[in-house]
Each structure stands twice: as C-alpha cells, then as structure tokens.
Amino acid sequence: MTDKRKSKNFTSHIRISSAACFGGTLEKEGPCKDYFDGFISDEPNDGETWEKAESDMIEKTVTRLIEKSGVPEKEIGLILGGDLMNQCTSSAYGLEGFDIPYIGLYGACSTFAEGIITGSMYLEADAAISAIASASSHFCTAERQYRFPLSYGAFPQGTSQHTVTGCGAALIEKCDGDEKGVYVKAALPGIVINRGITNAANMGAAMATAAADTIMRHLESQGAALSDYDMVATGDLGKIGLEMAKDIMEKYGFFDKKGVLTDCGTMIYDLEAQDVSCGGSGCGCSAATFCGYIYDKMSKGELKKVLLIGTGAMMSPQSLLQGLSIPAVAHLVEFEAVL
Amino acid sequence: MTDKRKSKNFTSHIRISSAACFGGTLEKEGPCKDYFDGFISDEPNDGETWEKAESDMIEKTVTRLIEKSGVPEKEIGLILGGDLMNQCTSSAYGLEGFDIPYIGLYGACSTFAEGIITGSMYLEADAAISAIASASSHFCTAERQYRFPLSYGAFPQGTSQHTVTGCGAALIEKCDGDEKGVYVKAALPGIVINRGITNAANMGAAMATAAADTIMRHLESQGAALSDYDMVATGDLGKIGLEMAKDIMEKYGFFDKKGVLTDCGTMIYDLEAQDVSCGGSGCGCSAATFCGYIYDKMSKGELKKVLLIGTGAMMSPQSLLQGLSIPAVAHLVEFEAVL
Numbered sequence: 001m002t003d004k005r006k007s008k009n010f011t012s013h014i015r016i017s018s019a020a021c022f023g024g025t026l027e028k029e030g031p032c033k034d035y036f037d038g039f040i041s042d043e044p045n046d047g048e049t050w051e052k053a054e055s056d057m058i059e060k061t062v063t064r065l066i067e068k069s070g071v072p073e074k075e076i077g078l079i080l081g082g083d084l085m086n087q088c089t090s091s092a093y094g095l096e097g098f099d100i101p102y103i104g105l106y107g108a109c110s111t112f113a114e115g116i117i118t119g120s121m122y123l124e125a126d127a128a129i130s131a132i133a134s135a136s137s138h139f140c141t142a143e144r145q146y147r148f149p150l151s152y153g154a155f156p157q158g159t160s161q162h163t164v165t166g167c168g169a170a171l172i173e174k175c176d177g178d179e180k181g182v183y184v185k186a187a188l189p190g191i192v193i194n195r196g197i198t199n200a201a202n203m204g205a206a207m208a209t210a211a212a213d214t215i216m217r218h219l220e221s222q223g224a225a226l227s228d229y230d231m232v233a234t235g236d237l238g239k240i241g242l243e244m245a246k247d248i249m250e251k252y253g254f255f256d257k258k259g260v261l262t263d264c265g266t267m268i269y270d271l272e273a274q275d276v277s278c279g280g281s282g283c284g285c286s287a288a289t290f291c292g293y294i295y296d297k298m299s300k301g302e303l304k305k306v307l308l309i310g311t312g313a314m315m316s317p318q319s320l321l322q323g324l325s326i327p328a329v330a331h332l333v334e335f336e337a338v339l
Numbered sequence: 340m341t342d343k344r345k346s347k348n349f350t351s352h353i354r355i356s357s358a359a360c361f362g363g364t365l366e367k368e369g370p371c372k373d374y375f376d377g378f379i380s381d382e383p384n385d386g387e388t389w390e391k392a393e394s395d396m397i398e399k400t401v402t403r404l405i406e407k408s409g410v411p412e413k414e415i416g417l418i419l420g421g422d423l424m425n426q427c428t429s430s431a432y433g434l435e436g437f438d439i440p441y442i443g444l445y446g447a448c449s450t451f452a453e454g455i456i457t458g459s460m461y462l463e464a465d466a467a468i469s470a471i472a473s474a475s476s477h478f479c480t481a482e483r484q485y486r487f488p489l490s491y492g493a494f495p496q497g498t499s500q501h502t503v504t505g506c507g508a509a510l511i512e513k514c515d516g517d518e519k520g521v522y523v524k525a526a527l528p529g530i531v532i533n534r535g536i537t538n539a540a541n542m543g544a545a546m547a548t549a550a551a552d553t554i555m556r557h558l559e560s561q562g563a564a565l566s567d568y569d570m571v572a573t574g575d576l577g578k579i580g581l582e583m584a585k586d587i588m589e590k591y592g593f594f595d596k597k598g599v600l601t602d603c604g605t606m607i608y609d610l611e612a613q614d615v616s617c618g619g620s621g622c623g624c625s626a627a628t629f630c631g632y633i634y635d636k637m638s639k640g641e642l643k644k645v646l647l648i649g650t651g652a653m654m655s656p657q658s659l660l661q662g663l664s665i666p667a668v669a670h671l672v673e674f675e676a677v678l
Contacts, residue, residue, distance in 0.1 A: 008466040085657075086657060087423075088653070089658045092654070102529070103446075125461075125464040126347075127463070189442055190440060190441070312443075319428045322388050
C-alpha cells in the first residue's frame with residue numbers, strides 16, 4: 001500500500017495461535033455446528049435483555065479464547081472489537097472486564113477482517129506481540145435495531161439475510177516463523193463504494209461491487225489468480241450477492257475455475273433446510289465461520305491458502321429513512337496454513 | 340506495548356504534514372475561532388437534514404486538508420474515520436466520495452486520537468506512507484440521538500457538556516526525519532474502565548479515571564513527568580472531569596507543577612461567556628482543537644512537547660436506559676514539534 005492499490009505483505013511472522021466462537025440456536029442446527037466452542041439461547045440467557053445476552057456471548061468467547069491460547073491475559077497487548085449495535089456497546093460492555101487495551105472498530109459485517117488487519121499492523125509495527133480481534137452480532141438485537149422487534153412478526157424479503165447470533169475471536173501473535181499454524185500473510189483494506197442501492201433487504205447487492213473490487217485489486221497486486229487459493233470466502237454477501245460479485249469479476253477476466261469462491265453467509269447455514277433467505281449476515285457471521293470452520297480446516301491442512309473478505313454495509317436505519325443509499329466496504333486478509 | 344503497560348515509541352519518522360478543521364456557530368464565537376479553516380451553520384446547510392450537514396462538514400474538512408497538503412488524493416494510503424452517529428454514518432457518507440481505503444473506528448470522543456495512533460501503526464508497519472485521521476460531531480445530530488431533538492427545548496444539567504459542531508482531520512506522513520514539523524513520537528492505547536457512573540450528563544466523571552490511568556502509565560513508561568510537556572490536553576473531560584483526573588493523578592504522586600494540564604472541551608469555548616456548561620465534547624472537539632489551535636501553536640514553536648489524550652464514553656442511550664453504567668477509554672498520543 002505504499003501504492004494504495006497494492007496489498008500489504010507482512011514481513012513479520014504473524015500467526016493466529018488460537019480461535020474461539022460461540023453461536024445461537026440456528027447456528028447450533030447449521031452445517032458448522034461442530035466447529036463452535038459453545039452456544040447461547042436466542043432468548044436473553046439471564047432473563048435480562050438481548051443486548052446483555054450479546055455482551056455476555058462476547059465475554060464468553062474471549063474468555064474461552066484466552067483459556068485455549070494459554071497466554072496470560074496480562075500479556076495480551078490489545079483487543080480490537082466491534083459489533084452492529086449503536087455505539088458498538090455489545091463490545092464495550094462485553095470486553096470491559098478484560099484488563100487489555102481496547103481499540104473499537106466499526107466496519108459493519110467487515111469488522112472481523114478489519115480487526116485482523118489492523119491488529120496485524122500493530123504487531124508488524126512492534127507495538128504489541130499479541131492481539132485479539134473480536135466481532136459479534138445477535139439476531140434479536142439486530143432485528144430490533146435495524147428492522148422490527150421480533151414480537152412484530154415481520155416477514156423477511158426474498159433477498160434478505162438472517163443476522164447470525166454469533167461471536168468469533170482470534171488471537172494473533174508474532175512468532176519466529178518456524179511454528180506450525182495459520183499465518184496472516186497479507187492484507188488489503190477496502191475503498192468505500194456506493195452503488196445507489198437503497199433496499200436494506202438487499203445488502204448483498206450493495207456489497208458485491210466492493211467485494212469484487214478488493215479481491216481483484218489483491219489478485220493484481222499479488223500477481224495471483226482465484227485458482228491459487230483453496231478458498232476465497234466473502235463475509236457476508238449471501239447467495240445472491242455472491243453471484244453478483246462472481247459476475248463482476250468474470251467481466252474483468254477473473255474466473256473462478258476451481259470453484260473456490262464462497263461466502264460465510266452461505267456456509268454457516270443450510271440454505272435449503274433452514275429458513276434464512278439468502279444466508280447469514282452480521283459481524284458475527286464471518287467471525288464465527290472463520291474462527292470455527294475455516295480455522296479448523298486450515299489447522300488440519302484441509303485448506304492451505306485462504307482469502308477472507310469482510311464486507312460491510314455502512315448505512316444506518318436512519319440514513320435509509322432519509323433516502324440515502326448504502327455505502328459498502330470490503331477488507332481482505334490472506335491466510336496460509338503452514339503444517 | 341510488548342509489555343502492554345508500555346507506550347509504543349515510533350521508530351519511523353511520522354509527521355503531521357497538514358491539518359484542517361471546520362466548526363459551527365458556537366465554535367465561530369469561541370476563543371479558538373481564528374484557527375478554523377471554515378464554519379458551517381448549525382442549521383442543515385442545504386435545507387435537508389442535520390445528518391447530511393455533518394457528513395458535508397466532514398467532506399469539506401478532508402477536501403480542505405488534501406488541498407492544503409498538496410498530496411494527490413490517489414497517493415493517500417488510508418483514511419481512518421469515526422463519529423458519534425449510529426453505525427458511524429456521518430463518516431461513511433462524508434468520506435464515501437474519496438478514492439482512499441477506509442478504516443472505520445468507534446472510540447466515541449477518543450476517535451481522533453485513536454485514528455492518529457492506528458494510522459501511525461499502519462505507517463510504522465510500512466503498509467502506507469500517508470494516512471488521514473478524521474473525527475467529527477455535530478451538536479444537532481448528537482442532541483437528537485443522545486438526548487432530545489432541539490425543538491423539545493430541554494435544559495442542560497450543570498455537569499453536562501456541549502457537543503461541538505466540528506470536524507478535524509490530519510494527514511500523517513512518513514518522512515526522513517529532517518523535515519520541520521509536528522511529529523507523532525509515541526502512543527498508548529487505553530484500557531476500558533467502568534467506574535459505575537450512570538448519568539450521561541456527567542460523562543467527564545466517567546472518563547476521568549480512564550484519562551488519569553492512561554496518562555500515568557505513559558509517564559511511567561517514558562520515565563517522564565507532567566512538567567516535561569508544554570501541554571497535556573485531555574479531550575474531552577470538561578471542567579469538572581479535568582479536576583477529577585487531576586485529583587486522581589495527585590493521589591498517585593503525579594503533580595501538575597507547571598499547570599500544563601488542560602482539556603480540549605475547556606479550550607474550544609469560553610466557559611464564562613458561552614452557555615456550554617462544563618465545556619465541549621463530541622469526537623469533533625479534540626479533533627478540531629488539535630487540528631486548529633494546538634497544531635498551529637506547535638507549528639509556530641509556541642508549544643514543543645504535547646500529549647493529547649482522547650477520552651471516550653462508550654455507552655449508548657439504550658445501554659443507559661437498560662441501567663448500565665458508562666465504560667470509558669482514553670488513548671494517548673505524544674507529539675513533538677521539530678523546528
């Protein structure tokens with residue numbers, strides 16, 4: 001990015017040394033169910049509020065992550081977190097109990113990738129030797145804030161996505177480079193693109209161009225093709241948005257010959273069997289899918305080179321009511337498993 | 340921060356090569372008025388919405404910044420931005436027109452310092468040679484969202500602060516180190532602290548402990564005293580919060596012998612003559628005060644060593660209604676003028 005069109009290739013050895021994720025009811029019934037560390041109920045789990053349930057889920061996930069990592073909390077240099085709630089309160093309250101410096105992010109559903117990228121920059125800059133990236137969403141808090149409280153019984157539209165109840169958190173650490181594991185190799189922050197879409201039930205379409213733009217810039221920058229990767233996962237365009245991104249890339253000559261292009265929103269649910277319209281969405285979707293399913297497959301060597309492209313729709317309910325269209329951004333991280 | 344209690348001292352030469360700020364009606368009448376690049380009306384300036392007025396102000400500020408810097412837009416590697424609006428839409432819409440990769444931040448009133456720190460990490464990591472940090476707030480958008488729409492005619496409480504209508508943006512650039520200018524020397528991201536305060540009209544008190552904690556950790560880390568600096572500016576504790584932070588530091592043996600401790604919220608307004616209770620607040624307060632008044636004084640050599648401590652109250656109107664207290668964070672940047 002000295003030329004901003006170029007991706008940053010990390011010169012430090014930055015490894016995801018541990019990952020953890022929690023999900024909700026629907027995630028527990030989905031195809032990724034075996035890769036979660038635990039589940040919460042979609043109901044407030046302590047009889048209080050949905051918002052507290054989301055914060056509790058974040059606290060549980062990061063606590064589990066720290067336990068799994070074996071790294072003492074006081075040695076963790078930084079936590080980068082975000083969510084969908086107004087003023088990012090799920091993260092502020094969920095993480096306030098940790099004695100770790102906190103950098104709050106807002107990237108909508110791109111937050112997890114944004115956190116991995118930004119955390120890796122702090123490590124590459126020698127400002128810390130370890131950092132946690134965390135992102136969450138909760139179906140009930142998001143429905144109330146963005147659409148209607150659940151008790152209204154509103155119906156989803158055909159192009160809409162289902163907000164994942166989930167949190168994913170990963171610990172990135174600087175290492176010598178000879179350890180086995182999942183490495184953060186490169187990153188490319190996205191440019192905001194607004195294609196004029198005003199329908200909040202069609203966010204995949206609003207984000208497809210941003211996703212395609214970032215992926216193509218990365219491939220050009222690295223001199224690579226889609227087929228050089230084992231998985232190129234957007235998160236979360238949903239089924240229709242993913243098709244649109246694919247179409248855009250084909251127009252520019254980037255073909256998915258090996259069928260590696262997929263989307264976290266289509267992986268976390270069974271779109272045939274579960275009532276989720278075009279798939280999952282929300283900061284927690286790509287965070288949990290990466291920290292659970294993808295991280296597991298990479299750790300076992302079943303996936304070697306993976307691109308994760310976090311896609312965020314940066315509108316608010318108010319901005320749409322005021323007639324504005326949806327600005328979108330897509331941040332890319334390149335991972336490589338070394339086993 | 341390899342030990343997280345330690346500040347990061349930048350090894351690269353990172354310079355604020357340009358800064359710009361816009362304000363509103365009250366800022367135009369305040370003691371910092373001569374340091375603004377321009378002003379907007381507190382009324383929607385195009386007859387549309389307050390929210391659009393805030394986005395327009397951000398766009399104006401960053402446009403002016405790029406003009407002043409002389410750096411072509413396509414060479415700027417990154418823009419880090421944030422504001423107080425739900426889903427940070429003021430920044431998303433205000434910055435969507437720039438063809439620059441975008442990292443969205445949420446740090447409440449600490450956002451500008453968070454942006455300077457995080458942007459400097461991207462530069463130190465060699466991911467970019469230049470980056471813009473931007474933060475904004477608008478009295479009317481914040482009043483409607485956090486308190487009451489203006490037309491309700493609600494009265495402020497004695498401990499409350501007045502949200503600044505303002506935006507500040509700074510361009511940080513890597514350089515050889517022999518250029519004159521204002522350098523980013525060191526940084527320390529803060530740890531979230533929640534002291535149990537539930538009154539949104541007393542945010543200074545909620546943030547005072549976080550500010551004192553970060554300042555004291557920085558001084559210990561650098562082996563420095565308050566008197567080693569020409570200005571130690573929090574942003575924004577307001578008058579009462581600043582007194583509390585001072586008291587806390589004195590209890591730990593950190594005395595402000597030279598009277599360098601001040602607050603952006605008390606600098607931007609005349610607390611005697613203007614009806615602003617305890618002073619200014621909002622992301623735009625420390626951003627505009629730094630990018631206008633402080634940057635000017637440093638550029639002229641009237642201030643040499645300055646600490647800016649961005650302080651953020653990380654609650655939302657909803658979290659307070661749900662009975663939660665205010666988590667606060669304070670991020671510190673150390674600047675030095677080399678002339």
